[in-house]
Amino acid sequence: MDKRIRLSHRKRRSPLQKVKRSRAFFQCDPKPVVSVIIPVMNEQRTLAGVIREAARVHPKTEIIVVANGCTDGSVRLARRLGAIVLEYKDPLGHDVPRAIGARHAKGEVLLFVDGDMVVPARDLRPFTAAVLSGIDVALNDYDGPVQSQEAHPVVSAKHTLNSFLGRPDIKGASLTAVPHALSRHAVLKIGFEALEKPPLAQVAAVLGGLEIQAVHSVNVGRLNRPRTRLRQQGKGDLLTAIVIGDHLEAAQLLLNRLGPRGGFSDLGRLRERVR
């Protein structure tokens, strides 16, 4: 018998059972420096790992789990692990829970991660460190798949929005992607409402004169759970439509604030010459 077969015969423990042995390995700091905000919807499989890594980011950390529409043991698991849990019956998506978590956060640095992918703490620390060193918005330096000639609409929208904002240097980095960290100052400047739609928040951040940097690259495309079933059902486009819609809304905000050309020059076009 080789090792693989022996391992497969071993009894699988549910995530809840696994935690029992190492109970309460984490306690939220009463005066935290870093608040880690984790939106969770039925993420039992990965949540323990996510919380474990989040706890290692900074000595003074609080972990806020925003559970929405959970029907599995995610909530109990998060409570048992020592996180602050905000529970909502209805599913809210990814972005609204982030804004809710931000309202409750007490730390100076707000680190946003997802409940469905375990990003190791060594890949999270650069974000908090950047914010602690004075950057307002520390983004994931991840552009998505850009090797092909024609980029996916979401990738294209992120790049172009940054160009429109005069920040082509951060390429496809976006508040849509985790992990990213914001300073408390940035959150207040952007406003909790704008945080519910990340591209809007990005526009608000740039227009508010906040310092935005893509600080560290985490390949979340690879870490993300593949959802082939959705793609087969043709529902993979739902997310695309929402993200594109958000980006269009962001462009509209930019146009409302800076005029119909978004503040770009006309290079001396004599428009009145045309009838």
Add this chain to the structure above:
Amino acid sequence: MTRSKKIIRTRKRRNKPAVFRGRKKTTRRGRTLLHPVGSVRKERNRRRPVQRTGKSEPPRPKLDLSAAYAAGAQAGAESLQLHGKINGPMSRSHFQSALTEWFADHIAGNRPPYSEALALCSSYQKGYAASRQENESIYGVPLPLVSKASAVITACNEEDTIGKVINELERLPLSEIIVVLNGCTDNSFSKVAWRKNIILVNFPDRLGHDVGRSVGAALVTGDSILFVDGDMEVPAEELGAFLYEQEQGADVVLNDISRYLPPYERQDEVTRCKLYLNQALDRPDLRSNSLTAVPHVLSRKALETVGTEMLLVPPKAQAIAIMEGLAVAAPCSADVISRNRLRQGNSGAGNSVLLLILGDHLEALNEAIRRKGTKLSWETASRSQLAKVRNG
């Protein structure tokens, strides 16, 4: 459990006999190789010839070039009787009408692709010229155009190239050529002024980017309008494709530049925002092709629907054309990337032309949002619905 046993078990499960159709190959030490030459597995992995399905297009009939030549020769003989040996506007217009008539009869409603049409018409032209004992090149590019075509050239200080650009255009069966000069301080004017059959519009002031095109478009009378720039000579054969495709039914014929583009990560911001506009308008098939690039052709219908005054912001005109349901397509391509001249202001990051084009695209988005609402046609599920589908 050894590896070879494992393989036998797999075969049992698949009910496939382990047949080795070749000699058993062994290594130097005498061990039998896992997959001997010609083994079942190799057979299975072999690349099979692509199965042709019934869906593919019926094979095109072979081009009958000699028939085209003969028809041309006959038409040439007729013209010799009608107009005599002297080559003038009469014989040229006779050639054009004879060619168009013959082409319409010959293809009988089944329009071939441009390359084939050009080959047929060239043969016809050769026959025509031969029977008149002329050099065929005096008839230019044989293009079977039914409708009246116009061309608009815009130029600002292009004395070196404007002459060559007009030379190329004169090889096409165009009804008029309009040259819009603006802000020229060099000899561009005198390079154009001596030419016959050209409508010259001269503005002493610089009109700015794309304004000249809009001014020219307001003057044209043709059914299709070919727009080119005075700084770049594109061979007439390539330009003809745009006019040919317009007659195929497209209202807006864009230049397909995708084959000249690097992968997305190395593209410039202009190319990227062109792609984004097309994607946002739900026309990802148009890729990075845009009215910002020349050459392109507009139909009279497109010009009237979009409005000549919109042409001065090309992405905006494109967005309107798409939203109005005009047939926008990019079926043919002319290499303008490598022919384009790099100059101060249009190269490098943060250059002024780049910022202008970014502004144009925002203006186009603004127009689209004004007409169709914030989310254009992307309104679908709410966030909670999406969450249910993804994680429920």
